[in-house]
Amino acid sequence: MLTKTKIYLSSPHMGGMEQRFVEDAFNTNWIAPLGPNVNGFEKDISDYLGGKQEVAVLSSGTASIHMALVLLGVEKGDEVLCQSFTFSASANPIMYQGATPVFIDSENDTWNISPKLLEIAIKDRIEKYKKPKAIIAVHLYGMPYKVNEINAIAKKYDIPVIEDSAEAFGSTFINKPCGTFGEYGILSFNGNKIITTSGGGALVTKTIDEKNRAVHLSTQAREDAPHYEHSKVGYNYRMSNVVAGIGRGQMLVLDDRVAARRNNYQFYKNNLESFIDIEFLDEPDGFFSNRWLTCIKTSSFELREKIRTTLLEQDIESRPLWKPMHMQPVFKDFLHFTNGTSEDLFEKGLCLPSGSNLTKDNLINIVAIIKKALINI
Numbered sequence: 001m002l003t004k005t006k007i008y009l010s011s012p013h014m015g016g017m018e019q020r021f022v023e024d025a026f027n028t029n030w031i032a033p034l035g036p037n038v039n040g041f042e043k044d045i046s047d048y049l050g051g052k053q054e055v056a057v058l059s060s061g062t063a064s065i066h067m068a069l070v071l072l073g074v075e076k077g078d079e080v081l082c083q084s085f086t087f088s089a090s091a092n093p094i095m096y097q098g099a100t101p102v103f104i105d106s107e108n109d110t111w112n113i114s115p116k117l118l119e120i121a122i123k124d125r126i127e128k129y130k131k132p133k134a135i136i137a138v139h140l141y142g143m144p145y146k147v148n149e150i151n152a153i154a155k156k157y158d159i160p161v162i163e164d165s166a167e168a169f170g171s172t173f174i175n176k177p178c179g180t181f182g183e184y185g186i187l188s189f190n191g192n193k194i195i196t197t198s199g200g201g202a203l204v205t206k207t208i209d210e211k212n213r214a215v216h217l218s219t220q221a222r223e224d225a226p227h228y229e230h231s232k233v234g235y236n237y238r239m240s241n242v243v244a245g246i247g248r249g250q251m252l253v254l255d256d257r258v259a260a261r262r263n264n265y266q267f268y269k270n271n272l273e274s275f276i277d278i279e280f281l282d283e284p285d286g287f288f289s290n291r292w293l294t295c296i297k298t299s300s301f302e303l304r305e306k307i308r309t310t311l312l313e314q315d316i317e318s319r320p321l322w323k324p325m326h327m328q329p330v331f332k333d334f335l336h337f338t339n340g341t342s343e344d345l346f347e348k349g350l351c352l353p354s355g356s357n358l359t360k361d362n363l364i365n366i367v368a369i370i371k372k373a374l375i376n377i
């Protein structure tokens with residue numbers, strides 16, 4: 001049993017209908033990685049994204065990024081430009097392909113990939129090596145990256161974008177859903193994300209042909225024959241029909257979850273913005289964030305730690321912002337184009353409890369504790 005008082009950063013929040021879909025899978029014995037829930041979940045996601053995209057549900061967001069790289073033909077000797085300020089799952093699949101990541105720092109308006117540094121990096125790599133094979137841009141914490149600028153650069157140099165929307169399901173940019181802006185879009189349904197299937201992800205493609213290729217590769221690349229025939233290396237990445245049932249239930253409450261998380265953000269902001277030692281990340285015009293996690297930037301590492309440890313003493317989980325990839329031991333030797341933005345955010349930033357199941361009392365309590373930490377400095 002979880003203790004009564006513990007408050008988590010972002011915990012699963014079921015809507016009520018999930019078990020019905022899972023039960024259907026059991027009742028009809030569709031337990032395999034195909035069946036009505038898989039098709040239904042894919043259709044629900046596609047509809048949510050505007051109906052023009054094809055969707056392949058897979059075992060994780062990480063697997064979906066990996067599939068996007070495989071579909072783009074990324075291999076050893078290729079470079080892939082990747083937002084440095086992100087979770088390691090954005091970059092790990094580059095390594096699975098034996099390719100080389102090149103990390104790009106963020107700008108201050110959205111905390112996402114800097115268009116300026118991206119173009120500098122592209123020019124540098126073309127001049128000194130060769131054209132990068134792909135760009136991985138991330139809508140971090142649900143805030144869309146500068147889609148127009150990034151897409152314009154991608155178009156100018158003809159480099160495909162993999163849109164890591166793992167944290168941004170429900171976010172939009174100029175009224176268009178995140179997940180639809182890249183050559184490929186990625187979603188995650190991991191346990192801490194805005195909706196969850198306990199574990200899972202989706203690859204969003206523009207054509208049915210690309211979706212079919214992804215599904216084929218994700219089911220061991222089995223050829224059409226009575227025996228097991230393979231002419232390509234395959235993967236076991238398909239989502240199961242049981243798990244997809246949870247996803248269908250979660251799709252019914254996605255908009256509620258977005259509203260609840262945005263309310264969390266607004267509550268924190270209303271109650272804490274008067275403190276000059278705390279900054280919030282506002283949405284630029286046209287940007288709509290699902291506010292997956294509410295993040296604050298404090299004025300110093302010491303203050304950030306003071307707030308974090310004071311919350312922890314009350315069994316409340318908060319967490320420093322993502323440690324940039326170019327600072328990670330595993331990636332530190334790779335080329336990076338940086339400007340100090342993500343290092344500063346890592347030093348001073350904190351993610352506050354942001355679950356859609358937080359109560360008003362929880363929020364009031366958390367804010368009171370943060371205020372106490374702020375006043376006692």
Ligand SMILES: *Cc1c(COP(=O)(O)O)cnc(C)c1O
Pocket residue numbers: 059060061062063086087089090138164166167187188189190199200201
């Ligand atoms: C969660 C996450 C992923 C990976 O998704 P999984 O489903 O956990 O594999 C990728 N990128 C970002 C930015 C994420 O937050």
